[in-house]
Amino acid sequence: MQTKRYRAFSDELKRLFGCRVQRIAVDAGFTCPNRDGSLDTEGCIFCGGHGSGSYGIRRDLDIAAQLEDGKEVMRRKYKASKFIAYFQSYTNTYASVVQLRELYSAALSVPDMVGLIIATRPDCLPDEILDYLQELSRRTYLWLELGMQSMYDRSLELLNRRHDHNCTVDAVCRAKSRGVRVCTHVILGLPGESRDEMLRMAGELNRLGVDGVKLHLLHVMKGTGLAEMYGRGAVKVMGRDEYAGLVCDFLERLDPRIVIHRLTGDGGHANLVAPLWSLKKFEILNLIDAEMERRGTEQGVRCSR
Numbered sequence: 634m635q636t637k638r639y640r641a642f643s644d645e646l647k648r649l650f651g652c653r654v655q656r657i658a659v660d661a662g663f664t665c666p667n668r669d670g671s672l673d674t675e676g677c678i679f680c681g682g683h684g685s686g687s688y689g690i691r692r693d694l695d696i697a698a699q700l701e702d703g704k705e706v707m708r709r710k711y712k713a714s715k716f717i718a719y720f721q722s723y724t725n726t727y728a729s730v731v732q733l734r735e736l737y738s739a740a741l742s743v744p745d746m747v748g749l750i751i752a753t754r755p756d757c758l759p760d761e762i763l764d765y766l767q768e769l770s771r772r773t774y775l776w777l778e779l780g781m782q783s784m785y786d787r788s789l790e791l792l793n794r795r796h797d798h799n800c801t802v803d804a805v806c807r808a809k810s811r812g813v814r815v816c817t818h819v820i821l822g823l824p825g826e827s828r829d830e831m832l833r834m835a836g837e838l839n840r841l842g843v844d845g846v847k848l849h850l851l852h853v854m855k856g857t858g859l860a861e862m863y864g865r866g867a868v869k870v871m872g873r874d875e876y877a878g879l880v881c882d883f884l885e886r887l888d889p890r891i892v893i894h895r896l897t898g899d900g901g902h903a904n905l906v907a908p909l910w911s912l913k914k915f916e917i918l919n920l921i922d923a924e925m926e927r928r929g930t931e932q933g934v935r936c937s938r
Contacts, residue, residue, distance in 0.1 A: 638925040639884050639932035642845070642894045646717075649774070650747060655713035657703035660692050660722040661736050666757065668723075672795040678858030679792065679820070679851075681904060696739040700746065717774070718743070719750040726753040730765050741773060748774030750816075755779050755804035756796040767811035776845065776894075777808055781817040784837045785830065788823045793858065805841045816845030816894050821879055822871045823851055828879065835886035839936060847895040848883065850876055853906040860906050870908045877920040881928065889933030896921055 636644055646654040665680075666672045691702050700718055707713040718740035726733065737749055749769070769775055781801045783789055789797060801817070808815050817838060821831050838846055851870055853863045862868045871879070880896055899914045911917065925931065 637893075637922065638930065639887075639893045640889060640891065642892050645892050650715050652715055653711055653713045654715045654717060654747065655707040655711050656717045656719040656750060657700050657707060658719045658721040659696055659699045659703075659740065661696060661720055661725060662692075663720075663723040663725050663727050665724040665727060665754070667754075667793070667795050673793065675793060675858065677792050677794055678862070679854065681854045681857055696736060697743050700740060700743045704743075704745065715745050715747045716743075717748040717750055718746055719752070721750075721752050724754050724757050725751050726762050726766075727757045730761055733762065733765065737769065748776070750776045750778060752778040752780070754794075754796065755781070755801040758804050758807065760807070763807055763811055763813065766808070766813050770811075770813050776814045776816050778816045778818065778847070778894075779804055779808075782820050783823055783826065784834050785826060788826060791824065792820075802841065805843060809842060814844040816847060816892070817841075817843050818847045818849060820849045820851050821876070821883070824868050828882075831879065832882055832886055835883050835936075838891065839886075839888040843891060845892040845894050846887070848880060848893075849895070849898040850908075850911055852898050852900050852908060852911050854900050854904045855906055856904075863906060873908070873910045873917060873920070877917060877924055880921050881924045881930070884925070884932045885930055885935040887932055888936050889931070891932075893932070 665676065668674060668676045691699055694702060696718075700716070704716055707716060720736075720740075728736075737751075740746060740749060751766070766775065766777060779801060780794075781798075782792060782794060784798050786797045805815050805817070819834055819838070853859050853868070853870065859868060863870075876897070884893070897911060897914060897917050899911060902912060905912060
């Protein structure tokens with residue numbers, strides 16, 4: 634039963650598994666071609682020292698132990714009974730198929746682990762790895778997360794992504810042709826992107842036929858290139874109400890079959906520079922819900938394909 638005016642991932646999981654299912658982030662020790670010198674050594678300007686979005690992970694533990702540790706937390710906090718291993722830190726297909734089989738198998742061997750989410754770059758998906766993911770998706774509940782970030786090449790250059798949008802389009806098409814579920818990451822609020830340009834990305838996601846999306850507020854983390862730019866006034870961040878309104882506009886334009894995995898980023902107290910209001914994640918989610926309710930709107934009412 635859907636409880637939101639958009640197709641929330643949490644509702645989707647409950648419908649499929651009949652219980653509360655929680656993601657548990659793990660760090661498998663991957664690096665990234667944008668850091669190891671293959672493409673660059675600086676990384677993307679928003680990415681922190683342990684990979685974008687990965688905080689509080691016990692990196693001293695192996696995969697199975699990280700998951701067992703996370704299960705106890707999720708059981709206490711959310712009363713979850715099933716779990717999905719989330720390979721989040723850095724580029725989680727940046728290895729041989731042999732290595733990936735070992736890592737993913739270790740995760741799936743943990744009791745009550747019902748699936749995998751694998752986050753990666755669109756330029757790190759050779760056909761042999763996609764063939765393996767196709768095989769894996771037939772055996773477990775699988776999502777492939779791709780860091781699209783923007784459909785505009787000028788923004789990708791600013792972010793130092795070291796790939797263009799055509800690379801993302803190609804990766805999505807090759808994954809979808811194999812029946813692999815694809816969730817794309819999109820950052821809202823990038824410098825130089827107008828509101829209309831940001832909203833047009835919803836239409837691009839519809840056109841590509843992605844299965845899920847994670848929307849991220851542009852937020853600034855300590856020790857990043859973005860923090861240096863923010864410190865000298867080259868980057869501005871959005872206000873809370875402005876962001877909530879933009880998300881609602883985006884959802885209205887998004888195909889209603891696309892699953893919403895995230896609506897805002899949360900960087901953690903110790904590392905966040907700005908905007909500080911983003912630390913209150915549930916406040917912004919409640920604000921989005923309230924605005925959708927006030928409008929009497931829902932995901933897809935202004936969808937174009």
